[in-house]
Amino acid sequence: MKKVLKPLILVIVLALVPYVGVTYGKLDYLFAIIVPYAATAILVLGMIWRLIDWLRRPVPFRIPTTCGQEQSLDWIKTNPLECPSNPFMAAMRVLSEVFLFRSLFRNTRAELHSGPKLVYGSHKWLWLGGLAFHWSLLIVVIRHARFFFEAMPFPVQMIETMDSLLDVTVPTLFLTDAVALAAVTFLVLRRLQDEKMRLISLSTDYFPLFLIGAIAAIGVSMRYVTKVNIMPVKALTLSLAHFGFDAPEPIGALFYVHLFLVCVLLAYVPFSKLVHMGAIFLSPTRNLPNDSRAKRHVNPWNPDIKFRTYAEYEDEFREKMKKAGLPVEKQ
Amino acid sequence: MSNKYALKPEELKKEFEQKKPRIPKGNFAGKDWWDLPVEFRDGNWCFPAKPEVLDDLHFPNPRKWAATDKDWKLPAGWEKTIREGMKDRLKRFRSFKLFMDSCVRCGACADKCHFFLGTGDPKNMPVIRAELVRSVYRKDLTAFAGILTKFSGSRTLTAEVIKEWHMYFNQCTECRRCSVFCPMGIDTAEITMMARELLNLIGVNNNWILAPVANCNRTGNHLGIEPHTFEQNIMSLVDDIEDLTGVTVNPTFNRKGAKILFITPSGDVFGDPGVYTMMGYLLLFHHIGLDYTISTYASEGGNFGMFTSNEMMKKINAKMYHEAKRLGVDWILGGECGHMWRVVHQYMNTMNGPADFLKEPVSPITGTKFTNAKATKMVHIAEFTADLIKNGKLKLDPKRNDHLRTTFHDSCNVARGMGMLEEPRYVLNKVCNVFYEMPENTIREQTFCCGSGSGLNAEEFMDIRMRGGFPRASAVAHVREKHKVDSLVTICAIDRASLPPLMRYWNPGVTVYGLHELVGNALIMNGEKKRTEDLRENPMAGFEEDDDE
Numbered sequence: 113m114k115k116v117l118k119p120l121i122l123v124i125v126l127a128l129v130p131y132v133g134v135t136y137g138k139l140d141y142l143f144a145i146i147v148p149y150a151a152t153a154i155l156v157l158g159m160i161w162r163l164i165d166w167l168r169r170p171v172p173f174r175i176p177t178t179c180g181q182e183q184s185l186d187w188i189k190t191n192p193l194e195c196p197s198n199p200f201m202a203a204m205r206v207l208s209e210v211f212l213f214r215s216l217f218r219n220t221r222a223e224l225h226s227g228p229k230l231v232y233g234s235h236k237w238l239w240l241g242g243l244a245f246h247w248s249l250l251i252v253v254i255r256h257a258r259f260f261f262e263a264m265p266f267p268v269q270m271i272e273t274m275d276s277l278l279d280v281t282v283p284t285l286f287l288t289d290a291v292a293l294a295a296v297t298f299l300v301l302r303r304l305q306d307e308k309m310r311l312i313s314l315s316t317d318y319f320p321l322f323l324i325g326a327i328a329a330i331g332v333s334m335r336y337v338t339k340v341n342i343m344p345v346k347a348l349t350l351s352l353a354h355f356g357f358d359a360p361e362p363i364g365a366l367f368y369v370h371l372f373l374v375c376v377l378l379a380y381v382p383f384s385k386l387v388h389m390g391a392i393f394l395s396p397t398r399n400l401p402n403d404s405r406a407k408r409h410v411n412p413w414n415p416d417i418k419f420r421t422y423a424e425y426e427d428e429f430r431e432k433m434k435k436a437g438l439p440v441e442k443q
Numbered sequence: 444m445s446n447k448y449a450l451k452p453e454e455l456k457k458e459f460e461q462k463k464p465r466i467p468k469g470n471f472a473g474k475d476w477w478d479l480p481v482e483f484r485d486g487n488w489c490f491p492a493k494p495e496v497l498d499d500l501h502f503p504n505p506r507k508w509a510a511t512d513k514d515w516k517l518p519a520g521w522e523k524t525i526r527e528g529m530k531d532r533l534k535r536f537r538s539f540k541l542f543m544d545s546c547v548r549c550g551a552c553a554d555k556c557h558f559f560l561g562t563g564d565p566k567n568m569p570v571i572r573a574e575l576v577r578s579v580y581r582k583d584l585t586a587f588a589g590i591l592t593k594f595s596g597s598r599t600l601t602a603e604v605i606k607e608w609h610m611y612f613n614q615c616t617e618c619r620r621c622s623v624f625c626p627m628g629i630d631t632a633e634i635t636m637m638a639r640e641l642l643n644l645i646g647v648n649n650n651w652i653l654a655p656v657a658n659c660n661r662t663g664n665h666l667g668i669e670p671h672t673f674e675q676n677i678m679s680l681v682d683d684i685e686d687l688t689g690v691t692v693n694p695t696f697n698r699k700g701a702k703i704l705f706i707t708p709s710g711d712v713f714g715d716p717g718v719y720t721m722m723g724y725l726l727l728f729h730h731i732g733l734d735y736t737i738s739t740y741a742s743e744g745g746n747f748g749m750f751t752s753n754e755m756m757k758k759i760n761a762k763m764y765h766e767a768k769r770l771g772v773d774w775i776l777g778g779e780c781g782h783m784w785r786v787v788h789q790y791m792n793t794m795n796g797p798a799d800f801l802k803e804p805v806s807p808i809t810g811t812k813f814t815n816a817k818a819t820k821m822v823h824i825a826e827f828t829a830d831l832i833k834n835g836k837l838k839l840d841p842k843r844n845d846h847l848r849t850t851f852h853d854s855c856n857v858a859r860g861m862g863m864l865e866e867p868r869y870v871l872n873k874v875c876n877v878f879y880e881m882p883e884n885t886i887r888e889q890t891f892c893c894g895s896g897s898g899l900n901a902e903e904f905m906d907i908r909m910r911g912g913f914p915r916a917s918a919v920a921h922v923r924e925k926h927k928v929d930s931l932v933t934i935c936a937i938d939r940a941s942l943p944p945l946m947r948y949w950n951p952g953v954t955v956y957g958l959h960e961l962v963g964n965a966l967i968m969n970g971e972k973k974r975t976e977d978l979r980e981n982p983m984a985g986f987e988e989d990d991d992e
Contacts, residue, residue: 113473115475118594119594162544165540166537166540166541166544167537169533169534169535169536169537169540170535170536170537171536171537171538172535172536172753172793173753173789173790173793174789174793175538175630175633175789175860177619177622177623177628177630177859177860178858178859178860178861178862178888179623179859179862179888180862180864180888181862181863181864181865182815182861182862182863182864183815184813184815184826184863184866185811185813185826185829185830185833185866187833188829188865188866188869189865191862194888195862197815209626209628213626215551215623215624215625215626215628216549216551216624216626218623218624218889219551219624220554220555220884221554222466222554222555222560223463223464223466224459224462224463224464224465224466225463225464226460226463227917227920228456228459228460228463228917229917229920229921230560230913230914230917230918232882232884232885238549238550238551242549242626306550307467307471307472308466308467308550308553308554308565308568309550309553310472311471311474311475311476311565311571312476312548312550312553312568312570312571312574313548314548314594314595314596315593315594315595315596316594316595316596317547317548319594385544385545385546385547385548387544387545388544388545388546388547388627391541391544391545391627392545392626392627392628394537394541395541395545395627395628395629396537396538396541396628397538397622397628397629397630397633398628402861402862403815404788404789404790404792404793404818404819405787405788405792405815405816405817405818405819405821406814406815406816406817406818406819407818408792408793408796408797408818408819409792409793410793411793411794413535414793414794415754415757417754417757417758417761418758419660419757419758419759419761419762419765420660420661420762421765422740422762422765422766422769425662425663425740426740428661429662429669429670429671432669432670432671433670433671433739435671436670436671436674436675437674438670438671438674438696438697438739439696439697439698439699
């Protein structure tokens with residue numbers, strides 16, 4: 113399983129870089145200031161470039177995948193979400209994909225049974241795992257906003273309170289920490305367990321999972337096990353939030369591993385499949401209303417094509433047409 | 444039902460029994476997909492276009508070759524042609540670019556493809572089908588991924604890759620079922636269309652697609668039927684109708700001043716069982732006294748240009764509006780067809796519109812405005828008929844279809860490229876009494892392709908067709924066992940051509956019908972004689988000659 117080991121080793125090596133750098137090379141400044149700024153710049157500029165790059169390419173045809181009844185005769189019940197007839201419902205459709213993974217919810221699993229016949233079972237694990245993974249990561253990211261503000265913004269505080277409902281550890285256990293780790297484990301295991309998934313998966317599918325898994329695991333261990341000193345961390349993050357360049361107070365090497373891996377992830381986004389976070393909004397099978405018979409969609413490069421006109425056709429077949437009694441334009 | 448191009452049904456059944464419950468076939472443990480060989484053999488490839496067909500179309504690289512040849516005689520500099528062609532299409536189609544970039548390989552699409560379910564060939568999983576192109580895209584066209592070749596699954600464009608593209612982009616019927624399940628909305632049909640455009644640039648092609656394209660260009664229809672023969676064929680159906688019902692219907696051809704131009708796939712005019720659907724249309728139009736005409740020039744609803752390139756699709760489609768304008772009709776009515784309706788619904792007005800010389804379609808019988816077609820000005824026959832029935836304009840006796848126990852097959856393009864699901868069901872339920880749905884994962888937006896769509900209905904492709912049609916056949920078998928269904932009703936001309944052999948192979952005894960054939964059976968015509976047989980001259984149940992009820 114070289115495909116799996118290579119990205120695993122890569123993540124381990126990437127984790128060792130700041131550890132060695134900070135412990136033996138005194139490269140705190142590099143990993144605390146320079147790398148985070150560089151990574152953020154790559155993420156922001158990279159994603160802007162990707163979006164512009166996509167948006168400047170035209171959408172020549174209106175090609176929504178219709179997954180429900182279209183709007184037609186007024187007594188026929190339509191399915192406005194799965195077959196939107198206006199831009200507002202198309203936007204709702206995209207949001208249902210982004211926030212609820214609507215299409216994944218349909219997932220089934222096919223099996224061959226005796227007969228032979230095909231049987232389809234409901235298979236929502238991928239939907240559930242994917243949803244848990246993405247939502248918990250989003251909440252974890254929002255919770256981290258506490259490091260970038262002097263006083264915690266109210267919405268962040270609210271999310272934190274909700275996230276710590278299960279108050280069983282000291283410090284309080286965040287549900288999303290557990291969910292994120294479980295979900296990332298599930299997503300790795302499902303790629304390894306199924307023969308189809310093993311064949312489909314590339315190293316670039318495992319790499320971000322290992323990277324996110326490592327970031328989460330180190331984050332959790334800093335909070336619950338090694339208990340990193342939070343004061344210099346907050347001083348650093350506040351400084352970063354204000355575009356400061358002051359050298360940080362000493363922080364444990366583990367923190368730098370966490371931070372560096374986050375930076376790798378940020379910089380990796382625009383150049384990898386992780387661009388799907390932007391692409392999903394643009395998918396022309398989802399974000400267009402199914403109204404192409406009611407409203408003309410314009411193709412900016414609509415080519416001029418010479419087709420065979422009726423006149424040319426009649427010229428070839430005129431005698432035969434006359435004989436058959438078909439009307440002709442010219443005698 | 445077998446020939447040298449397909450296994451006997453028992454042999455294929457045995458293959459499935461042996462690997463169940465697994466779908467994939469063979470052992471590929473420890474291998475990467477790009478290590479799996481591409482093997483052309485009888486039944487899994489379509490004959491390439493004949494040189495004269497390519498000459499006719501001014502397409503490149505006419506030559507005699509076969510997919511089983513070692514050397515495909517690709518033109519000099521073909522690599523450059525493909526690369527430039529890809530770059531150009533990535534620029535013109537946001538869809539193509541996005542679908543190259545956004546796949547996360549979650550695998551949701553894997554077991555949604557009828558070709559994967561039927562062949563078990565892992566490269567028929569939509570995700571890998573797309574990776575066949577993506578791997579080249581990464582290597583050649585994206586700066587970073589190319590550096591780490593194996594890591595990112597990217598590879599160099601070679602003649603072997605072209606063979607692989609030819610194999611697997613001709614084992615995709617552009618049915619879009621995978622795109623229903625994809626969380627990113629990636630549509631493999633779009634990628635297949637691009638790949639086929641690219642392959643056509645270097646003369647890697649399919650005669651079953653390009654010969655109809657050439658015919659359609661010259662004579663107006665796929666079969667190359669000249670105007671007088673086209674007319675004669677419909678007139679012979681008129682005679683059949685007279686024999687069966689005693690009613691003389693009067694279709695007109697190329698008639699200026701008609702209110703409506705009717706266009707249907709030429710398969711309805713020439714193919715069995717399509718002709719019975721045509722008889723249904725003719726009876727219907729006569730019944731309501733529709734002022735319509737049929738064109739011998741725009742005599743094809745289907746558009747195999749769609750399976751070739753967007754330019755060819757536009758060229759062939761242009762005839763519809765051109766003819767409607769010449770004849771001065773108000774609007775166009777379209778017959779039952781799958782990909783024709785994807786073209787009409789999603790492409791026609793963009794490519795060849797605006798159709799401002801036509802009027803917004805209004806049913807002359809009911810006065811209903813078809814506002815959903817107000818720009819394209821083309822109405823689907825199922826919408827048209829559903830509206831007639833709803834308004835009580837048809838005299839129907841559904842008992843005349845009591846000899847049929849029906850189920851309905853949604854055609855892919857109408858379901859997933861248009862969203863027309865209810866109209867045909869409404870009509871069907873009004874013209875027959877016995878109707879059962881197939882399982883929900885196999886109908887409506889989740890419908891399974893017949894296995895032969897998008898120009899793959901070739902005889903020499905029988906093995907893949909029978910495998911690709913297996914999911915559909917399996918669903919039919921289900922309602923046959925449970926409800927004794929014996930009639931598969933469709934609204935697609937390709938289905939009417941491809942499902943009969945599929946049923947003979949998997950479900951002998953199940954017959955394929957067009958929706959309007961059943962409408963024709965049920966219509967009580969003015970001045971008709973006592974009808975005892977349906978349009979196929981099969982006896983109807985309860986209408987026997989001596990029945991004196």
